[in-house]
Amino acid sequence: MWFNFFYMVKWKLGLLFVFIIILFETNAQNYPQNYFRYPLDSLPNLVSPFGGLRDNHFHSGMDLRTNQQEGLPVFASADGYISRIKIQSIGYGKAIYINHPNGFTTVYGHLQKYSGKIAEWIHNYQYKNQTFEFDYVFEKPILLVKKGDTIGLSGNSGGSSGPHVHFEIRNTKSEKIINPTLFGIIPFDTFNPTIKKVFIYKFVSDGLLLKKELKIDQTHTTKLKEFTNVFVYNKQIELDEDQYGFGIEAYDYIHNQEDEKGIYEYSLKHKEKLVFKHTLNQFAFNESKYINTHIDFPFYKTEKVRIQKCFIDDGNEFSTYEINNEKGKIYLPANSLDTLKFEVIDNNKNTYILYVPIKVIIKKIDIQKITYLKSLKGEKAFYPLTKNSIKTKDFLFEIDAKSIYDTVFYNFGTLKPLQEPAQSTIYRIFNSSASLHKAADIAIKPYGINLKFQNKLLLAYYFKDRKDFRSAGGGFENGMVRGKASSFGHYFVTIDTIAPTIKQIFLNTEEAINDSLHYYFEIKDNFSGLGKYEGFLNNEWILLDFDAKSNLLTYHFDEVWKKQVADNKLSKLNNTAIIKPELLIRVTDKKGNVAEKSFEMPITF
Ligand SMILES: [Zn+2]
Incomplete structure (x- = not known):
């Protein structure tokens, strides 16, 4: 018995020891230093x-x-x-x-x-x-x-x-x-990051959000003398008893570079207790879209400024946070004097600290201005963490449980269709400031179905203000045109029967002039977008390099061309018919509309 007991203790201690070693090892192994070199022949920049x-x-x-x-x-x-x-x-x-x-x-x-x-x-x-x-x-x-x-x-x-x-x-x-x-791949940088503005959010009622903005600059803050990068906001901010959230506009700066860079970490402490921390050590690709809830997205849409929030919405599952039990929100009781501590750290561990003194009073204060309205009376709502859909006889809009971050009030209805391009009613599922984490399934019934054009049908996203529209993809299936909606907005069914265009172009870049062994083409599509591009030299497939941002299709004269030139020389020697290399370019758009053009190739160099 005793032996067993001691054996157990020993065994457990041993296990604990092994466990500690494993913990230590994985920590040490986490990010090996000096293992990876900077991949260019220069210092990190x-x-x-x-x-x-x-x-x-x-x-x-x-x-x-x-x-x-x-x-x-x-x-x-x-x-x-x-x-x-x-x-x-x-x-x-x-x-x-x-x-x-x-x-x-x-x-x-x-x-x-x-x-x-x-x-x-x-x-x-x-x-x-x-x-x-x-x-x-x-x-x-x-x-x-x-x-x-x-x-x-x-x-x-x-x-x-x-x-x-x-x-x-x-x-x-x-x-x-x-x-x-x-x-350890760190560019040299001794400049501190900075907070430009602090935002105070008050959650008045479902959908109604109030906001106050504090400008953080030299005239509004005092530097604490003993430190170089610790500041105190000059005024005590008066708030009434309620729950609040905070946000910051913060940037990093790097020596010799004027533009504002992203920061590595920021945090908020209330009475020295951590409320919220966001650290960019690592994340998964499918988390990246949380940016649209990480920042004050409605504000970004109107002001083009990214406020990073210190609180999170219910549907925000980004793995980079460390937060209090109230998801970063703070309840401020009446008659209290509080201090908020904001800290921003850049990738070189340069730090900026800002203290904001707060006084909470009983009297209701009307300091906030309403900056945006999330809901309008009478609007319907989608709720986070659950499936949501709109279904009618001729329309379907369905979003997955993890597609929205917060309650989304939306306006649903139809618009008078456009004369020319619309093959259906225009549907409106609208919220000007909400974003979709995952694209919604959308289906719209077209007016009539002409069998000949069935496979040319697709969805269009309609810009109501500009009266313009772009392709939203999708295709005809089971009586409806089905596709994915990547955002809320206006959608309708349209048709694409126009083939792409192919044009040979002559570049006057240094590379193009020095090396004549290539042909350049500009390929474009008017609506559904380029699908496939192919090239054939006398029916033999050739490799074409395509750059979508410049619409540039390039043929670098390679072994296929060289072989055909050689064949040509041979036929000349033998006095047989000359086979001129002919280059055929074929471009197909996403609705199967095809364009073809042939170009004569040089036979000698
Ligand atoms: Zn990049």
Whole structure:
């Protein structure tokens, strides 16, 4: 018995010890330092940090500065193997993923071209599968790389708005994106972040939100002398007894760069107790859209300023928060003197602290101005964390349980249809300030169904103010035109029977002039969007490079052309008929409308 008891204790202690070691180990392993090198031949220098606030997403990597240039060598950040190659005419453009033995994956996006054996592998793959764009995941290591190997050249491919390298570090297994600064990839920066404004929110009734704005600048704050970056708001803010939420407009600044950058962390403490903290260490891709509830989205829509809230809505499940039991809201009892402490930290751990003294009084004060109204009387509502739908004989709008963050009041109705393009009534599911986390299922019954044009039907999103509309995709199925609605608004059924356009163009860029071995084309579609683009040289498939943002389709004269030129020479020697290489470009839009054009190719150089 006694023996067993001691044995048990020993065993349990042993287990605890092992547990502590595991904890320690995983912590130490979390973010290995100096393992990953900066992938460019320079000191870390960013255009944009990890987690920056963007439309519909948080920036998922670091944008590395290439000084407005393309063609800088991009190096493997550490030893590993190419685990994925993805080429898109949008998004990351030409991208490489490398798996490393320590459980992390590095990603390099917007490349101009690939290098060496990687480029060779891709070229073969593209010809074998007759596609420029593809997403290939390597089941086993085929292309190995050493730390510092050149994997490609920096560029501006895909949805990039200027030359740079988009660099990510991910957890290979979970695919969560991790802030690269945690691995020691940190650009030099001694500038402190700053809070520009503080916002006070009062939740008056369901849907009605009041807001007060405090300007935080030199005339409104006093610097505490013993510190360089601790400030106190000069005035005591008087509020009446109620529940409040807070928000900040905060930015980071970097030496020699004028624009405002994203911050790493911000927090709010009330009487030195943590109310809310948001830290950008890592997040999953499907969390990125929480940006639309993380910020005061209605304010952003009207003012184009992103206020980061210190409280969260019911439907906000972003994993980056540490919050009190009231989801970041604070109840302020009457007759109290309180202090709020806001703290902002940048990626270099430069800190800014702001104290705001608050006095809560019994008397009702009318300090707030109503900045926006979430509800209008008589409107219907969608509720968060549950399925919601609108169903009529000719219309369906259905949203998933996790599609909205808060109660959304909406206005539902129909509009008089547009004469020309509309093939149905215009439906309105409207809320000017709410966003959808996941696209809704939408279906609209068209007026009449002409069998000939059935497959040309699609949905249109209608901009009521501009009386303009854009494609919302979808297609005819079971008597209705069905698709996805990515936002609330106005929708109707329309038709697309117009083929894309193809035009040869002559670029006068340095590269284009120095290298005459390519043809450029501009391809465009009027409505549903480009679907497929193909090129054939005397019926032989050729690789065409497409850049969606510039509508540029490029044929780099490659081995197919060289072979045909050689064949041509041969036929000349043999006095047989000359086969002139003829380039056929075929472009199809998303509704199957096809355009074709042929171009004569040079036969000698
Ligand atoms: Zn980026």
